Amino acid sequence: MAKYKNHILVCAGTGCRASESEAIAVNLKRSIDENNLENDVQVVRTGCFGFCEKGPVVKMVPDNTFYVQVTPDDAEDLVLEHLIKGRKVDRLLYVDPETKEQVSDSKHMDFYKKQIRIALRNCGFINPENIDEYIARDGYSALGTILDEMSPESAIKIIKDSGLRGRGGGGFPTGLKWEITRKSESDQKYVVCNADEGDPGAFMDRSILEGDPHSVLEAMAICGYCIGADSGLIYIRAEYPLAIKRLKVAINQAREYGLLGNDIFGSGFCFDVEIRYGAGAFVCGEETALIHSMEGLRGEPTVKPPFPSVSGYKGKPTNVNNVETFANIPAIFLKGADWFRQIGTEKSSGTKVFALAGKVNNVGLIEVPMGTTLREVIFDIGGGIKGGKKFKAVQTGGPSGGCLTEHHLDLPIDYDSLIASGSMMGSGGMIVMDEDDCMVSVAKFYLDFTVEESCGKCTPCRIGNKRLYELLEKITLGKGDEGDLTRLRNLGNVIKDTALCGLGQTSPNPVLSTMDNFPEEYEAHVKESKCPAGQCRALMQYVVSPKLCTGCTLCARVCPVDAISGDKKMPHFINTSICIKCGACMDKCKFGAISIQ
Amino acid sequence: MSKVKNLQDLKKMRDELKGKINLREKSDHPESMVQIKVSMATCGIASGARETMNYMIDELDSQAIDAVVTQTGCMGYCYAEPTIEVTMPGEKPLVFGNVNTKKASEIIEKYIKNGELVDGIIPDSYETIDGK
Structure with missing residues (x-):
């Protein structure tokens, strides 16, 4: 086995790949080969680092230099300067927007300081297409230990003691769900992983499947053992091609190693996983609709009860959990229920992954302990509002949630506090809005x-x-x-x-x-027929301030519908009955004389 | 690779595979282990810094000492290349000059393993931004 002295971690999540991170990895490898460093340096394609705002991200190990917004053309410099000459490539370092100083180590970046990564523990750390790297990180040892030493009841008790609640939105206690499904008597039971992530702006489940698919497979097998099921199904939307590809690779590797299939760990326990594709309908994230869709029926929900834990897929008891919930399970068994419990709040233990989006400086994927305040998430980790604008509201819980305002900024986020303030956790999408949003x-x-x-x-x-x-x-x-x-x-x-x-x-x-x-x-x-944020076109009026207008005629010349009239060096006037509100005049005016009313 | 037949197989496999990602694990917690920076500018490389670095990586690894060896730019002590900076956990960094593989071995045996000072320390007269 070659002993590498440097690892270069290149983010290969969907976001960074869209900005050519694959070409960066290829160029890095080529440059490494050209400089005869192939035995010293390893290029690793990892899952999402979360700092999508500044992607593509490249991290150098062991000195932990964190390069942002790297292009394929920069690859050669990284090899020649950083690796060979030992000089950091300053232009690619992250610049703290407040202090304007360069930060080379991601640990000193505000974005990462307050995060605790449990569900995302391997994302941006291991190569998701290599089961060996997962095993090296204690992968599958939770499953092995449970099969070797624990009864299903005592394993369920650990999950109950940990206080883990469903991360898909509802927040139902996971241990209780497993217990109910275990108690349902049947010749056949199913474990279903709900990877039908539908909230606009949420992408944590995709990132986990892309960055650490084995943790989900391991957790599904644990669940299977606990509830007495030998079949697992992952319901994933077909619009996640990269996640599907990595899942398939992971399933095949796990089968090859005997970690899925018959007689796992010599315990006699059998479990295998299949993938089922969804067409991307939001309603199929609802568990009964999801099950119907898997059965080949229309993706429509049915009235509960009966709950899937009693009668689910093909009428058999079925345990449905979301991707992020599963990703927490192996960590809980490795580190213990008490460890998990002391993170987060009393009624919501552990962490939650949020997808920060909208008008916030650091768009990306973050994982924080429950009970972290919105202010910490949006201002400390998120880096505040884009362009120095004023914060107005944040929508949590996607289309099912509600918006929270400035008054809620110091609210510690957990399942119950969000519901009490009129919103909900949902799957963890967080869309930040500023003063310009109506x-x-x-x-x-x-x-x-x-x-x-x-x-x-x-x-x-x-x-x-x-x-x-x-x-x-x-x-x-x-x-x-x-x-x-x-x-x-x-x-x-x-x-x-x-x-x-x-x-x-x-x-x-x-x-x-x-x-x-x-x-x-x-x-x-x-x-008043007015839109205070100036977003509703029908309610907007562009007006020229006669005081500021110098009569330069620029606006009249750019107006596509000739709605602006006026003599040279005299204040101009916009005829609102002709104006199509395109805003071209306002963009062109050099004197700030045109405004929206 | 053969199938995992039982928990012992997996544990054995894990211990063998740990080396593959050890570098990444270590770089996440550098403060808890010995950190060594090797000055690898043109003058350092010409004086044999690469051999020193490779020697230290191999030697520390074979003696199972938890250490992170990284390269850095010119430290300015061109008269004393190769130079290395050693930071023991919880202590201030020390800079050593003229570190060939023989000197490197002495530093590992005496300073890193036993905390004894050895000749060749360059008194520090600078501050780094890391310390701020």
Whole structure:
């Protein structure tokens, strides 16, 4: 075995690959070979580092130099300068936006300081397509130890003691779910991994499957042993090709090593995993709909009970857990329930992975202990709001969640505190909005999504959400009246109370929570026909300030519809009946004389 | 590779494979082990810094001493190349000059293993930004 003196870790997650990280790895390898360093330096393609904002990311080991926004052309410099001459390539180092200083070690970056990585422990560390690296990190030893030394009941007790709750959104205690499925008597049971990640902006499950697929396979086998199942199914959307590819590689390697299949660890326990593809429907993240989809039926939910733990896939007891939940399981067995319990809050132990997106400086994937405040996540780790703008709100829980405002910034995030403040954990998407975002439009965006994704089975969701959307559209077009606000609220509450599944029961949340938190914005739309954030086109008016206008005629010349008139060196005027609100004049004006009202 | 037949197989396999990622594990917690920086600028390399570095990596590894050996740029002591900087856990860094493989062996045997000082220490007259 070659003894490498340097490892170069190149992020091969979907985000970094989209910005040519594969070409970086190829060029690095070529340059290493050209300089006869092939026995000294190893190039490793890893999973996501999380710092997607500055991708592609390349990390040098052992000196832990963290290079950001690397291009394929930089590869040669990294080899010649960093490896051969021992000089850091300054232009590729991360620059702290506040101190303007270069930070070479990722441990000193604010983005990583407050993170604790359990579910993401191997992402950005090992090569996901190499089972050996997973085994070297104690992979499959949790499974081995359980099969060797523990009864299913005592293994379930450890999960119960750890306080682990479902990371897919609902927060149902995982140990309890396993226990219920174990107690359901049947000749055949199933373990299902829900990898149908549908929230707009959430990508933690994809990143775990891409960066550490074996941890999910190991956990599924543990679950199988605990509940008494010999079959596992991973339901994943076909639009995750890289995750599917790595899962397939991982399943084959695990079978080859005898870690999946018959008589695992000589214990007599048999377990194998199959992949099932989804077409990317949001409702199929709901467990009953997911099961129907796997059975080849329409992806529609059914009323619970019966719960899948009693009657699920093919009518047999089925335990459904989400990817991130599974990724926590091996770590809990390796380090103990008490260790897990002391991380996080009393009722929500452990960590949670969040996908930070929107108007935040450091877009990316982070994992923090439960109980971390929104302020720490958005300002310390996220690096604050882009372009120095003012924070306005953050949407948690995707289309099922709600928005939280400045007043909630010091709220410690856990399942219960989020629900108490009108939102929810969801799968962990966090979309940050600044002062330029119109909350009515935001609500409309999410409703547009749910209308599109509603399966159409129950009336409240199919028709109710459509009507909600139409009301919002009417308001953003400036045609709403005060009665519409009452209608919005009443209809929203009726849908919540009467819809069949989780999708419909939560779809009005974005509307209701924005109405609660930003009533003045809704009122401005209906009473004054104004959009305070200046986002709703129909309500915008471009105006020229006669005081600032110098009459340079530039705006009149760029206007595509000739809506601007005025004599040279005299203030100009925009004819709002012709104006198409394209904003070209405002962009061109050198004197800041044009504004939106 | 053969199949994993039991837990002992897996443990054995894990211990063998650990070496493959050991470098990465170590680099995550450099403060808990001996850190050695080898000055690898043109003058250092010309004076044999690469041999020194390779020797130290192999020697520390074969003696199973937890250490991170990294290369760095010119430290400025061109008269005393190859130079290395050794930081023992919890102690201040010490710079040694004229470190050929013989000297390197002495540093490992005396300073790193027993904490005895050896000749060739260059008094530090600089601050690094790492310390700030």
